[in-house]
Amino acid sequence: MELLEAIVDGMNYWIFIILMMIGLYAMITKNNLVKKLIGMSIFQTAILLFYISLGVKEGATIPILPHYYAHTSQEEQGNLVGSSDQAHAGKEASSATEGGKEKPSVAHAGSPKIDPNRFTNPLPHVLMLTAIVVGVSTLGVALSITQKLYTEFGTIEENEILDQLKSGDD
Amino acid sequence: MIDQAPAIVLLAPFLTAVLVVLVGMKYERACFPLVVLGLCCSAAAAVQTLLQVIEAGTLRYSMGGWPPPFGIEFRIDGLNALVALTVSTVALISAVYSKNRVPEENGDKISIYYTLLLLVVTWLLGMVMTGDAFNLYVLLEVSALTSYALIAMGTRRATVAAFKYAIMGTIGASFYLLGVGYLYIKTGSLNMFDIHEVLVAENLHQSTTVLVAFILITVGVWIKMAFFPLHAWLPNSYAFAPTTTSCLLGPLVTKVMVYVMIRMMLTVFDPLYTYLQLNWGNIVVWMAVIAILAGSLAALAQTDLRRMLAFLIVAEVGYMVGGVWLANTAGLVGAIYHLIADVFMTLCVFLFAGIVFAKTGKRDITATHGLFAKMPLTMAGLVVGALSLIGIPPTAGFFSKWYLIQGGMAAGHWGYVTALLISSLAMAVLFFRVFEYAFFGVKPAEGHGDHHPSGKGKFSEASASMLLPLLGTASLVLLIGIFNQSIVSIITDFVGQFNLTGSIMR
Numbered sequence: 001m002e003l004l005e006a007i008v009d010g011m012n013y014w015i016f017i018i019l020m021m022i023g024l025y026a027m028i029t030k031n032n033l034v035k036k037l038i039g040m041s042i043f044q045t046a047i048l049l050f051y052i053s054l055g056v057k058e059g060a061t062i063p064i065l066p067h068y069y070a071h072t073s074q075e076e077q078g079n080l081v082g083s084s085d086q087a088h089a090g091k092e093a094s095s096a097t098e099g100g101k102e103k104p105s106v107a108h109a110g111s112p113k114i115d116p117n118r119f120t121n122p123l124p125h126v127l128m129l130t131a132i133v134v135g136v137s138t139l140g141v142a143l144s145i146t147q148k149l150y151t152e153f154g155t156i157e158e159n160e161i162l163d164q165l166k167s168g169d170d
Numbered sequence: 171m172i173d174q175a176p177a178i179v180l181l182a183p184f185l186t187a188v189l190v191v192l193v194g195m196k197y198e199r200a201c202f203p204l205v206v207l208g209l210c211c212s213a214a215a216a217v218q219t220l221l222q223v224i225e226a227g228t229l230r231y232s233m234g235g236w237p238p239p240f241g242i243e244f245r246i247d248g249l250n251a252l253v254a255l256t257v258s259t260v261a262l263i264s265a266v267y268s269k270n271r272v273p274e275e276n277g278d279k280i281s282i283y284y285t286l287l288l289l290v291v292t293w294l295l296g297m298v299m300t301g302d303a304f305n306l307y308v309l310l311e312v313s314a315l316t317s318y319a320l321i322a323m324g325t326r327r328a329t330v331a332a333f334k335y336a337i338m339g340t341i342g343a344s345f346y347l348l349g350v351g352y353l354y355i356k357t358g359s360l361n362m363f364d365i366h367e368v369l370v371a372e373n374l375h376q377s378t379t380v381l382v383a384f385i386l387i388t389v390g391v392w393i394k395m396a397f398f399p400l401h402a403w404l405p406n407s408y409a410f411a412p413t414t415t416s417c418l419l420g421p422l423v424t425k426v427m428v429y430v431m432i433r434m435m436l437t438v439f440d441p442l443y444t445y446l447q448l449n450w451g452n453i454v455v456w457m458a459v460i461a462i463l464a465g466s467l468a469a470l471a472q473t474d475l476r477r478m479l480a481f482l483i484v485a486e487v488g489y490m491v492g493g494v495w496l497a498n499t500a501g502l503v504g505a506i507y508h509l510i511a512d513v514f515m516t517l518c519v520f521l522f523a524g525i526v527f528a529k530t531g532k533r534d535i536t537a538t539h540g541l542f543a544k545m546p547l548t549m550a551g552l553v554v555g556a557l558s559l560i561g562i563p564p565t566a567g568f569f570s571k572w573y574l575i576q577g578g579m580a581a582g583h584w585g586y587v588t589a590l591l592i593s594s595l596a597m598a599v600l601f602f603r604v605f606e607y608a609f610f611g612v613k614p615a616e617g618h619g620d621h622h623p624s625g626k627g628k629f630s631e632a633s634a635s636m637l638l639p640l641l642g643t644a645s646l647v648l649l650i651g652i653f654n655q656s657i658v659s660i661i662t663d664f665v666g667q668f669n670l671t672g673s674i675m676r
Contacts, residue, residue, distance in 0.1 A: 027337055040340050047344055051351055124354070127304055131347065134311045141315050142336045145322050145329060152326040161330060 012053035019046035033146045033156045037139060044135040051128045055121035063119040175218040176231040176244045179254055180295050182211035183261070187288035194281020201284045202272075205265050208288060212295070213258040220251040224660065238301070239361035245301040248664040249506060252657070253429050254298045256513050260421055261291040263643055267521055268414040269635035271528060275412045276323050283323065287418060290316040294426050303350045303438065304360045306430065310346060310394065314339040317419050324411040331406035338393055338403040345390030352383035353438075362438045375443045384448070387434055395427035397491055398461030401484045405468075409477035409533075413524035416476060421516040424483055425509050428490045432506065435494065441668045445497040452583075458492030459589040461485065466596035474533045476523045478600060479516070482559065485593055486512050492586050493574045499662075499670045501577025504570055506661045511558070511566035511650055518555030518643040522548065525632045525640065541608040545631050547641065549608055554644035556601035558651070561594050566651040573658075 007014055019042055026039025146156060153161045186208025194201045223229050223246055231244040246254075265287065276283045293313030300306050318339070322332035354360060356379050357368040374380050389400075396404040404424075408416045435444045445451060465485025472478035490512070493505030525548055530537040542549050558567035571590060578587040631637055650657065 024341070027341070033333065036337060040337060043344060044340070047347055047351070050348065054351065054355060124351075127360075130304075130308055134308055134315075138311065138315055138336070138340055141318050142333065142340075145318060145333050145336060148322060148329050149326075149333060152329060165327060165330065 012050070012056075016046045016050040016053070019043075019049065031158050033149065033158060034143075036158075037142050037146065040142065041135070041139055044131075044138070048128050048131060048135070051124040051131070055124040057117060057120055060118055060120045063122040065114065172218065172222075175215045175222065176229060176246055176299060177233070178215035179212050179219060179258065180292060180299065182215065183208050183258075183288045183295070184292040186211075187285045187292065190281055190288060191285040194284065198280045201281050202265075202269055205268075205284050205288060206262070209258065209262040209265050209291065212291070213255070213262050216251070216255040216258045216295075219246060220255050223248055223251040239359050239364040242305050243301040243361060243363075244299045245363060246299060248660040249429070249432070250299055252506075252510060252660060253426070254295055256510050257291065257294050257298060257422055257426065259646075260513055260517055261287075261418065263517060263639045264414060264417040264521075267417055267524065267636055267639040270633060271412070271414050271524065271636070274528070275414070279323070283320070283412075283414075286316050286320050287414070290320060290418070294422055297426055298429060301362050302360055303353065303362050303365065306362075307343065307347045307350060310430075311340075311343045313423075314343060314394070317415075317423060320415040320419065321407045321411040324415065327406060328410035328412075331403070331410060335403040335407050338400075342390045342393030342400075345386045345393070347390075349383045349386030349388075349390060352379050352386065356380055356383070362433070365438050366440065369438075369443075370440060375440065375447060380439075381448075384439055384444070388431070391427055391431045391434065392491075395424045395431065395487055395491075396484055397487055398457065398464050398484060401461075401465075401487075404484060405477055405480040408480040408483070408520075409474055413520075413527055416480075417517060417520045417524055420480065420483060420520045421513045424487050425490075425513050428487065428494075428505075428509055431491070432494055432502075436668055441497075441670060445670075451495050451497045451581075454495040455492050455581075455583050455586050458488045458495065459585050461488030461491070462589040462593045466593040469600055470596055473535055475526065475535050475537065475604075476520070476533065478535065479519050479523060482519075482597065482600075483516060485596075486516070489571075489574060489590065489593075492589075493577055496577045496581045496583060496586070497670065498577055498580050499665055500573055500580050502665050502670065503658060503661050504573030504575075504577050506665070507573055507654070507658055508570035510657065511570045511647070514643055514647045514650060515555050515558040515565075515567055518551060518640065518647055519559065521636070521640045521643060522552040522555065525636050528636065529632060535604055536607055538604050538608040540611045542605075547631055547637060551637075551640035551644040552601075552604070552608075554647055556597075556604070558647045560598045560601060564648060564651055566647050566654065569651055569654040569658075 023039045023041070023043030023046060027036050027043065030036050030039060149161065150156050153164055155161060155164075186204055189208075190201050190204050193204065219229065227247075229244075229246040229251075230238075231246070232238060233242045233244065236242070268284075268287070272280055272283050290313055293309045293316060296309040297306055297313065300309065314335075318332045318336045321335065322329045350360070353365055356374050356377060357365045357372075359365050359368055369375060369380065393400045408420045411419070435441070462485050465481050465483075465488060469478045469481035469485065472481060486508075490505045490508055493501045493508060496502070525545075526537050526541070527533060529545070554565060558565035561567045561571040571594065575587050575590055578584070578590065632640075
């Protein structure tokens with residue numbers, strides 16, 4: 001049971017490790033160069049998955065601040081929230097209008113109450129955008145090398161290429 | 171303008187690369203002068219940066235004005251500045267060498283070749299100067315991409331090697347990326363110095379996550395630097411690539427990765443952690459011993475000149491990894507000084523191999539047949555480089571080995587000391603074999619008609635664009651050796667801040 005719990009708790013880690021190992025296996029054992037590259041892609045994607053899962057929080061939303069959070073004074077905020085989301089913000093709106101004059105500095109400092117637990121961490125996602133670009137270009141370069149190999153050897157099977165290299169000297 | 175020097179080191183080759191690809195489409199003859207101009211700017215800015223660092227200590231430069239840890243920061247200390255200067259100098263020298271070689275070997279892709287050359291220099295310089303762990307990953311991967319392309323432009327063997335390199339390089343970079351991810355989980359930061367501060371402040375060194383991060387990063391970097399059991403991609407890549415590529419990448423890529431390893435071990439993780447808490451020094455130094463011996467012995471077995479030199483790189487990586495993990499000041503100073511000296515020695519012998527290939531069209535060691543008579547200046551260049559690799563006094567190689575052996579003795583690691591000496595002997599055998607061919611000619615049984623050494627028509631010294639870089643590198647090797655004190659003092663300043671005692675290990 002404990003083992004099962006450990007697996008379920010760290011589900012994202014298990015999945016990324018399994019994917020990574022599948023990729024590594026393909027890269028090492030496959031004879032076909034394109035299959036090796038598919039393995040490479042899986043390997044890199046596993047790492048993307050790992051990073052993405054780092055930023056996830058339960059019950060959190062995408063980290064986009066509504067415009068009024070960041071740019072309006074607290075009083076207007078209260079009204080806006082009140083009009084849009086009555087059930088939740090009704091109390092808040094009334095308290096905000098009551099206490100609006102007492103603590104306007106909080107609103108003007110540009111840091112209204114943002115609960116970090118309500119938003120996913122955007123940084124790993126941004127990092128992975130870069131890593132995706134890098135991964136795609138790696139794949140592109142590797143594929144074009146494969147193409148060059150095909151024009152030079154007439155095959156993309158690794159053992160046949162090695163045989164040709166052994167028999168012919170260049 | 172002076173304040174922007176660290177950025178110019180990087181931007182000069184980058185912007186020139188853009189210019190070269192645009193201008194080169196139309197005017198191929200303009201490529202070479204542009205490349206040299208760009209790399210000259212870069213080297214000059216690197217000199218300026220080094221002077222600033224010597225004068226004012228660590229230099230902090232926020233890219234784009236974003237304050238760290240949010241923006242990407244360049245924090246340049248003595249180690250960075252020295253390695254950056256080395257990289258840009260080597261790039262300049264091999265660019266000069268490429269003048270005739272690129273049109274001859276890759277005549278239809280001159281502008282593209284030069285663009286890639288400039289880009290790889292930019293990324294390597296970026297890796298040396300950046301202070302951001304994730305930025306380092308991107309540069310690591312992008313520089314590798316560029317070098318796959320540069321290598322694949324060689325013979326068809328080089329294409330096979332480039333594919334292998336692409337696979338292994340990706341695994342290495344991905345391991346590094348994973349390691350950075352684990353560090354990020356624990357510290358929430360990507361700035362190297364910030365990570366270090368958080369690790370120390372919150373006492374995270376006990377954490378298993380940090381241990382996993384350390385292992386992943388170290389293994390990733392080892393793959394990239396061709397540390398012995400992980401070196402399979404290196405020999406063929408550098409042996410069969412276009413000669414300019416091997417002159418540029420052969421000396422630089424592995425050494426920049428050694429720099430990354432030093433930076434990670436000392437600046438990001440703490441020396442107390444890497445040396446004292448983990449206490450792997452002994453094992454890693456023994457691995458280095460195996461790397462040194464295996465590299466040297468494999469080099470002895472080669473008949474292809476550049477392949478032999480490629481295996482020497484594997485041995486030299488063993489020197490540096492061993493020196494760093496000896497965990498004392500002398501070993502670390504020796505490793506960093508060897509890093510700089512080795513770049514130039516390797517460049518010297520690779521330039522020689524390039525010239526021999528250009529002149530004779532042959533890859534074998536026997537191609538050096540009778541060269542002392544025909545190309546005395548070229549051979550003089552080789553002699554300096556070879557003596558430095560062997561470790562004969564006035565050259566840089568002697569002093570670096572001196573420090574490394576001192577470090578080995580201070581740590582009481584006699585295996586490492588012995589391996590260094592055996593490897594020196596192996597290199598002596600290797601290069602005296604080359605000298606013998608070049609001086610007395612190949613034995614008639616092996617070669618062809620010793621009585622007509624110049625039977626194929628006389629060839630004389632290589633053209634100035636190939637000879638001058640070789641002689642320049644040879645004199646740099648001598649100068650680095652003679653003025654070793656001033657370089658070592660910069661390195662000692664850098665190492666001194668970590669308070670390694672004489673021998674931390676025992």
